[in-house]
Amino acid sequence: xxxINRHAEQRSAEIISNKKIGAxxxxxxxxxxxxxxxxxxxxxxxxxxxxxxxxILRRAFAIYRASDRGQYGGTIELVVAPHGQGSRWLTGxxxxxxxxxxxxxxxxxxxxxxxxxxxxxxxxxxxxxxxGLAEVLKERGCRVDMVLGASSAGKIYxxxxxxxxxxxxTITTEDGGAxxxxxxxQVIPGLIEKHGSEIIYSCGPMAMxxxxxxxxxxxxxxxxxxxxxxxxCGIGICMTCVLxxxxxxxxxxxxxxxxDGPVMDGSKVIWDSSRKIPEGTWGFNG
Amino acid sequence: xxxxxxxxxxxxxxxxxxxxxxxxxxxxxxGSGKELSQFFDLDELGAVVxxxxxxxPRSGRATPRxxxxxxxxxxxIGLQGPGIDQFLAEDIPWLxxxxxxVIVSISGETIEEYSSLARKLRGVAGISGIEVNISxxxxxxxxxxxxxxxxxxxxxxxxVRRNVGGELPIIVKLSPDVTDIVSIAGEVISAGADGLALxxxxxxxxxxxxxxxxxxxxxxxGLSGPAIRPVAVRAIYQVHAAFKNTPILGxxxxxxxxxxxxxxxxxxxxxxxxxANFGDPTAVTRIKKELIELLKERKFSSVAxxxxxxxxx
Numbered sequence: 341x342x343x344i345n346r347h348a349e350q351r352s353a354e355i356i357s358n359k360k361i362g363a364x365x366x367x368x369x370x371x372x373x374x375x376x377x378x379x380x381x382x383x384x385x386x387x388x389x390x391x392x393x394x395x396i397l398r399r400a401f402a403i404y405r406a407s408d409r410g411q412y413g414g415t416i417e418l419v420v421a422p423h424g425q426g427s428r429w430l431t432g433x434x435x436x437x438x439x440x441x442x443x444x445x446x447x448x449x450x451x452x453x454x455x456x457x458x459x460x461x462x463x464x465x466x467x468x469x470x471x472g473l474a475e476v477l478k479e480r481g482c483r484v485d486m487v488l489g490a491s492s493a494g495k496i497y498x499x500x501x502x503x504x505x506x507x508x509x510t511i512t513t514e515d516g517g518a519x520x521x522x523x524x525x526q527v528i529p530g531l532i533e534k535h536g537s538e539i540i541y542s543c544g545p546m547a548m549x550x551x552x553x554x555x556x557x558x559x560x561x562x563x564x565x566x567x568x569x570x571x572x573c574g575i576g577i578c579m580t581c582v583l584x585x586x587x588x589x590x591x592x593x594x595x596x597x598x599x600d601g602p603v604m605d606g607s608k609v610i611w612d613s614s615r616k617i618p619e620g621t622w623g624f625n626g
Numbered sequence: 627x628x629x630x631x632x633x634x635x636x637x638x639x640x641x642x643x644x645x646x647x648x649x650x651x652x653x654x655x656x657g658s659g660k661e662l663s664q665f666f667d668l669d670e671l672g673a674v675v676x677x678x679x680x681x682x683p684r685s686g687r688a689t690p691r692x693x694x695x696x697x698x699x700x701x702x703i704g705l706q707g708p709g710i711d712q713f714l715a716e717d718i719p720w721l722x723x724x725x726x727x728v729i730v731s732i733s734g735e736t737i738e739e740y741s742s743l744a745r746k747l748r749g750v751a752g753i754s755g756i757e758v759n760i761s762x763x764x765x766x767x768x769x770x771x772x773x774x775x776x777x778x779x780x781x782x783x784x785x786v787r788r789n790v791g792g793e794l795p796i797i798v799k800l801s802p803d804v805t806d807i808v809s810i811a812g813e814v815i816s817a818g819a820d821g822l823a824l825x826x827x828x829x830x831x832x833x834x835x836x837x838x839x840x841x842x843x844x845x846x847x848g849l850s851g852p853a854i855r856p857v858a859v860r861a862i863y864q865v866h867a868a869f870k871n872t873p874i875l876g877x878x879x880x881x882x883x884x885x886x887x888x889x890x891x892x893x894x895x896x897x898x899x900x901x902a903n904f905g906d907p908t909a910v911t912r913i914k915k916e917l918i919e920l921l922k923e924r925k926f927s928s929v930a931x932x933x934x935x936x937x938x939x
């Protein structure tokens with residue numbers, strides 16, 4: 341298990357773009373050298389509310405894309421859903437406003453050493469880190485098929501430039517407003533068969549990740565998922581974002597999703613463990 | 627005479643031990659030390675106060691373990707940790723090798739467990755003190771919170787003192803959730819405490835009105851952050867008024883040098899930074915710099931000179 345974020349730094353970052361796209365905001369930050377160290381799956385933690393804010397904790401966002409050189413130097417792009425007070429504050433900022441940012445944080449998606457057929461599955465704005473991943477996979481000669489699901493069409497995040505790096509894109513919506521009516525899990529088995537998928541990469545709500553793992557283990561595929569747990573610090577010191585995960589010797593331990601994740605091996609995670617500690621967890625005696 | 631060329635004395639002292647900086651981390655708010663060392667040199671700190679370590683490994687509580695509240699947060703970690711043996715084998719050697727001064731925080735469920743932890747620490751080279759955490763609110767049975775009972779508090783500290791010998795400073799961490807913190811402080815001082823850590827979190831709760839259940843899986847949690855700072859100032863002021871010669875490691879929502887100075891003026895000899903580390907990984911170095919600037923502006927030549935000055939006015 342990792343214990344530090346080797347390339348993490350804290351810095352100011354100027355907003356150079358902030359555009360509303362469907363239910364989300366696409367935001368671009370001038371982040372200097374930080375951008376060069378970002379890998380698909382990493383996240384950043386941003387202070388919200390301004391000086392003297394009553395919101396004392398940073399908000400964590402998966403990195404959508406990072407580019408280490410351009411007109412503004414290194415840039416980091418995020419897809420932000422203005423759900424709560426903190427993310428609404430952030431999306432309400434204007435160009436040239438400056439935020440305090442810590443990153444890149446956490447683990448990144450593992451890239452196959454040989455070209456493989458990969459299925460990327462995203463729920464809601466969980467699609468954000470998958471487009472950067474798709475680009476890297478394509479560069480390595482992988483086949484990349486993508487499935488994006490959400491409750492309605494406005495909550496699908498699938499920008500034009502992202503679509504270029506995938507071989508196929510399937511959309512599912514629960515209300516049937518776009519693509520296939522239903523959930524991502526309904527279309528995954530068919531896509532695995534059709535494209536000979538060997539590895540699944542996923543990002544989205546925990547219930548979706550759990551359902552994907554069920555399919556993945558049945559099919560005998562590898563499954564790398566980016567988990568989502570409430571975090572206070574994002575840097576591994578507060579122990580709030582834990583979930584039960586089997587370590588290399590099979591022992592279940594409460595494991596930090598910020599530093600030993602967010603990207604984890606789906607087969608090692610003990611799913612459906614919210615509000616309870618699984619029997620047999622290391623150090624559990626209740 | 628302008629005193630700008632006079633060296634500023636930023637030391638503080640607990641028991642027989644001097645610490646070069648008045649800013650410490652708070653227990654449970656610095657991980658293993660490694661995670662923060664990515665952002666600053668641990669030698670900048672007076673000491674790293676470790677997470678409270680138990681005799682055996684602890685999984686901690688189920689999730690959700692955290693809820694943000696106005697100017698604060700609730701946590702219900704439940705003392706997750708590897709147990710004392712693995713901690714001494716892995717965490718401590720790393721901290722010492724990286725030039726951190728270390729205060730080991732210990733937590734037991736029984737007096738015998740505190741004794742056993744103290745015995746294990748007695749011979750450990752390189753540690754600078756012990757924090758006896760008798761006030762963690764995140765335990766299943768509130769009856770276990772020794773710091774709510776003067777007799778139990780005394781027994782724990784006596785057993786630690788007996789087992790650790792006379793060398794290592796003992797700092798006892800108290801709970802603000804008591805009717806009379808001064809009487810608890812008196813008991814632990816007479817039982818052999820060299821210093822007091824004030825304050826631990828306050829027991830709190832938040833309810834998700836959509837799910838219609840407590841936000842935390844453990845239902846209740848410890849409230850920390852700027853929201854509790856006035857409670858810390860009050861507790862430190864009261865205890866310092868009664869026991870001027872016992873140094874206090876003050877904590878509770880310190881986010882800036884100004885906040886640190888407020889606690890020092892109330893009677894703290896040094897400051898621990900906890901929740902602020904979560905929002906700002908370099909909080910401790912910033913707070914230290916701000917504090918020393920504020921003290922110099924006010925013509926203090928040392929941190930010690932400002933301790934408890936609010937009592938004199």
